[in-house]
Amino acid sequence: MIEFRDVTKRFPGGTTAVDGFDLVIPSHKTTVFVGSSGCGKTTLLRMINRMVEPTSGTVLIDDEDVASRPAVALRRSIGYVMQNSGLLPHFTVAENIGTVPRLNGGTRRAARARALELMEVVGLDRTMADRYPSQLSGGQQQRVGVARGLAADPNILLMDEPFGAVDPIVRAELQQELLRLQRELDKTVVFVTHDIDEAFLLGDQVVILAAGAKRLQVGSPSEIIEAPADEFVAAFIGTERGKRELRVKQTANGPVLVDAEGRTQGVLVEGGA
Amino acid sequence: MNLLSGAFDWLADPAQWTGPNALHVLLWQQLFYTLVPVAVAAAIAVPLGWAIGHTGRGRDAAVAVAGAARALPSFGLLVLLVLVFGVLHKPEAAVVTFVILAIPSLLAGAYAGFEAIDRRVVDAARAMGMTEWQILWRVEVPLGLPLLVGGLRSSVLQVVATVTIAAYVNLGGLGLPIITGLSLRRYEAVLGGAILVAVLALVLDALLALAQRAVEQRGVRAGRGEIVTARPETDSATATHPG
Numbered sequence: 001m002i003e004f005r006d007v008t009k010r011f012p013g014g015t016t017a018v019d020g021f022d023l024v025i026p027s028h029k030t031t032v033f034v035g036s037s038g039c040g041k042t043t044l045l046r047m048i049n050r051m052v053e054p055t056s057g058t059v060l061i062d063d064e065d066v067a068s069r070p071a072v073a074l075r076r077s078i079g080y081v082m083q084n085s086g087l088l089p090h091f092t093v094a095e096n097i098g099t100v101p102r103l104n105g106g107t108r109r110a111a112r113a114r115a116l117e118l119m120e121v122v123g124l125d126r127t128m129a130d131r132y133p134s135q136l137s138g139g140q141q142q143r144v145g146v147a148r149g150l151a152a153d154p155n156i157l158l159m160d161e162p163f164g165a166v167d168p169i170v171r172a173e174l175q176q177e178l179l180r181l182q183r184e185l186d187k188t189v190v191f192v193t194h195d196i197d198e199a200f201l202l203g204d205q206v207v208i209l210a211a212g213a214k215r216l217q218v219g220s221p222s223e224i225i226e227a228p229a230d231e232f233v234a235a236f237i238g239t240e241r242g243k244r245e246l247r248v249k250q251t252a253n254g255p256v257l258v259d260a261e262g263r264t265q266g267v268l269v270e271g272g273a
Numbered sequence: 274m275n276l277l278s279g280a281f282d283w284l285a286d287p288a289q290w291t292g293p294n295a296l297h298v299l300l301w302q303q304l305f306y307t308l309v310p311v312a313v314a315a316a317i318a319v320p321l322g323w324a325i326g327h328t329g330r331g332r333d334a335a336v337a338v339a340g341a342a343r344a345l346p347s348f349g350l351l352v353l354l355v356l357v358f359g360v361l362h363k364p365e366a367a368v369v370t371f372v373i374l375a376i377p378s379l380l381a382g383a384y385a386g387f388e389a390i391d392r393r394v395v396d397a398a399r400a401m402g403m404t405e406w407q408i409l410w411r412v413e414v415p416l417g418l419p420l421l422v423g424g425l426r427s428s429v430l431q432v433v434a435t436v437t438i439a440a441y442v443n444l445g446g447l448g449l450p451i452i453t454g455l456s457l458r459r460y461e462a463v464l465g466g467a468i469l470v471a472v473l474a475l476v477l478d479a480l481l482a483l484a485q486r487a488v489e490q491r492g493v494r495a496g497r498g499e500i501v502t503a504r505p506e507t508d509s510a511t512a513t514h515p516g
Contacts, residue, residue, distance in 0.1 A: 051400055076402030086397025090415050090490035100401055132492030148401070 001027050002048060002156065002188065007057035009043055017043040018213040021057070025205070027155075030182060030189040032203035034196055040213030041192045045158050048190060049078045061156070076100055079149030079157040079187075083164045085141040087133040093119070093144050094129040100152040111151075118147040121184075123177060139170035146178070150185070159191045163198070175201055196237050200225070208233055279461035280468060289465075294449060296469065302445040303473060306436040310371030311379075311429055318376045319421065322383020326417065327409055335384065339377035347374050347435050355442050367439050374435055375428040382424015386417025418488040426481040433474050437466075447473070 002025040009018040017040040025031045033041035046052040047059050050071040059066045066074055087096050097118055098111030106114075116126055122143045133141055142162055149157055163171045175198060182189060193199055199206045200221040208216040208224070210232070217229040225244060228234035238244055246257040248268055255268040283289060289296050325331045347370055354366035390413060398412045440448030447470045454462030 046400075049400060051396075072402050072404050074402075075400055080397070080400040082393065082397055082400070084393060086393045086400075088394060088398065088412060088492075089391075090492045092492070099403075103402055103407070132495045134492055134495050 001025065001060075001062055002190065003060040003063075004044070004047075005058045005060065007044075007047065007054045007059060009040070009047065009052060010055045016212055018047075018054070021213050021215070023207065023215070023218065025188065025190060027188045028186045029204040030191060030202055031205040031207065032191045032193060032199040033207050033209060034193055034199035034203075035209030035213075036194055039209045039211050041209050042160055044209075044213055045160055045190055045192050048156070048158060049075045049080060051075075076103055076152060077154055077156075079152070079154040081142075081145045081149040081157065081159045081162045083161040085133065085145035085162075087141060087144055087148070089133055092130050092132055093124070093136070096133065096144055097147045097151050099148060104152060114151055115147070118150055121150070121181070122147045137170075138166045139174060142166060142170075142174055143177075146174075146181070150181075150187075155188055157187045157189045159189065161192055161194070164193070164195075171198075178202060200237075208236060276460055276464060280464035283461040283465040284468065289450075294445070296447075296450075299445055299447050299449055300469065300473065302439075303433065303436050303447045303470070306367060306371060306439055306444065306446055307429060307433040307477075310368050311375045311425070311432055313368065314372045314375035314379055314428065315425065317372070318379035319383045322380045322421075323387065323409065323414070323417075325380075326384035326387025327405070327413060332384065335380055339380050342373055343377045345373065347371075348438050348441070351438060351442060363442050363444055367436075367442065367444050371432045371436060375432050378424045378428035378431065379421075380424070382421045382427075383417070385424070386420035387413050389420060390416045415490055416493070418490075419485055419493075422481060422485040422488055426478060426485065429477050429481060430474055433477055434470065437470055 004021050004023045004025075007018055007021045008016070010016050021044065033044055035041050043052050047054055048061070048066065050066055050069075053067070088099070091099070094112050094115040097115035098106075098108075101111040101114050102108070112129075116129060119126055119129065124140065124143050124147065128136065128140070133144065136144065145162060149159070163174050166174065179202065189202075191199075191202055203221060205218065206221055206224055207218050210216050216236075217224055217233050224233065224237060228237060245260050246265060248255050249258045249264075256264050257266045257268055259265050284296070321335070325335050350373065351367060351370040354369055355363055358366045358369075394416070395408060395412060398408050403411065436446050437448035437451060439446045440452045447466050450462040450466035451470075454460060454466065
C-alpha cells in the first residue's frame with residue numbers, strides 16, 4: 001500500500017505542482033493518475049521513489065515513510081518505466097534489462113539470465129538480446145523498458161506515460177500486454193497518462209487530476225463513468241459529448257449496442273453480469 | 274617553386290639530421306612540449322569539466338574563463354612568464370603557457386560531452402537506483418567521451434602549432450629553423466621547419482580522429498544507421514561494457 005498524506009510540492013520559482021494531496025493506493029492493483037499535462041501527475045509519481053522530494057507531507061510505502069529510506073536503495077526496489085523508454089544507448093538490450101540486478105551486486109551471468117527470462121515475459125525474441133536500443137522499433141524499446149522495470153522483481157512498478165510515444169496500434173498491443181502481465185505478476189502498479197481511455201482500460205482505481213494535482217474524482221472506471229463527480233469530470237471523460245453513449249439496436253440476431261457514431265460495439269445480453 | 278624544392282632539398286640534407294639541433298631532436302622537443310602541457314591541462318580541465326557537466330553548476334564561469342584564456346596571446350604570455358619565473362625556469366614557463374592554451378578546448382569538450390547526453394537517459398539511470406558516481410562512470414563518461422576526445426584533438430592541434438614559439442626562448446623545437454632561418458634569410462629552412470610542423474600536426478590529428486571514432490559507443494554508432502556487427506551471444510561479449 002502506498003499512501004500520500006497531505007503532500008505538497010512547491011518548485012523553486014513559486015509553482016505549486018502538488019497542494020495538500022491525500023490518497024491511498026491499494027496493493028496488487030493498478031492505480032492510474034490521469035489529467036492534462038502540467039497537472040502534477042508525474043510529480044506525484046516521482047515522489048514515490050524520491051526522484052522528487054515533497055516540500056511538506058509524507059509518502060508512505062507499507063506505513064514506512066519513503067524519506068526514511070536511502071534514495072538509491074529505495075529506487076532499486078521500485079520498478080520505473082518512462083516515456084521513450086529511457087534506455088541507455090550504449091548498453092545492449094540484455095545489459096539494459098540487467099542493470100538493476102547488476103547494481104544490486106549480481107553477477108553478469110545471473111543478470112543476463114534474468115534479462116533473457118524477462119524478454120520472454122514481455123514478448124521479445126531472445127535474438128534481440130545483443131542489439132542496441134537504437135536498432136529496435138519504438139514498441140520494442142518500450143517492451144525493453146517494461147522488462148527493465150521488472151528485472152529486480154519489485155513489488156511496485158511506476159509507469160510514467162510509458163506508451164505515450166508509440167503509434168496507436170502498438171500502443172493497444174502494449175496495453176493488452178500490460179493487462180496480461182498484471183494478471184500474471186500481480187504488482188502494485190502506479191500509471192500516469194493523459195489518455196482517459198487508457199486510464200479506464202488499465203486502471204482498477206482511476207484518479208482524475210486537475211492543475212495542482214487537485215483530486216477531481218477517485219474511483220473505479222465503472223464508478224466514474226456511472227457517476228461523474230462534476231461537469232468537468234463528465235466533460236473530461238466524454239459522457240457529455242455523447243462519446244460514451246451506447247444505444248440498443250435490434251438486429252435479426254438479437255439486440256446489439258451501437259456507439260454515437262453508429263459503430264457496433266457489442267452484443268446486448270439480457271441479465272448478464 | 275624554387276623555394277619549395279629548396280625546402281625539400283634542405284629537409285633531405287643529411288646535415289639537418291645530425292648534431293645537437295638535428296631535426297629529429299627538434300621533432301621530439303616539439304612533441305614533448307605538446308604532450309606534457311596537454312596532459313597537465315587534461316588533469317586539470319577534465320575533472321573540472323565533468324563536475325560542471327554532471328552538476329550543471331559553474332558553467333557560466335567556465336565559459337567566461339575559457340573564453341578569456343582563449344584570448345590570451347601565447348607569445349606575450351610566454352615572454353611574461355619567462356620574466357616572472359626567471360631565465361633558469363624557461364621550460365616551466367613554456368609548459369605553463371601551453372597548459373593555459375590547452376585548457377579551454379579540453380574543458381569545453383568535457384562538459385559539452387555531458388550536456389549532449391539526453392537528459393532522460395541520465396534521469397532513467399538515477400530512477401533505476403544508480404548512485405551519482407555510477408551515473409558518472411557508467412553513463413556520462415562513456416557517452417561524453419567522443420566530444421571530450423574532440424576537445425583533446427583541437428587542444429593538441431593548437432598547442433603543437435604554438436610550441437613553435439618556444440624557440441624564441443631557446444627551448445628548441447621545430448620553431449628553431451623557422452626563427453633562425455628568418456633572421457638569416459634562409460627561407461628554405463623556414464619553409465622546411467613549417468612543413469615539419471604541419472606534418473606533425475596532421476599526423477597527430479589523424480591519430481586522434483581514429484581515437485575519437487574508437488571511443489564512440491557501439492550503440493550510438495548503430496543509431497546513426499551504421500552497420501554494427503552483431504556480437505556472439507556469450508557472456509564474455511558483455512564484458513566489453515562496464516555494467
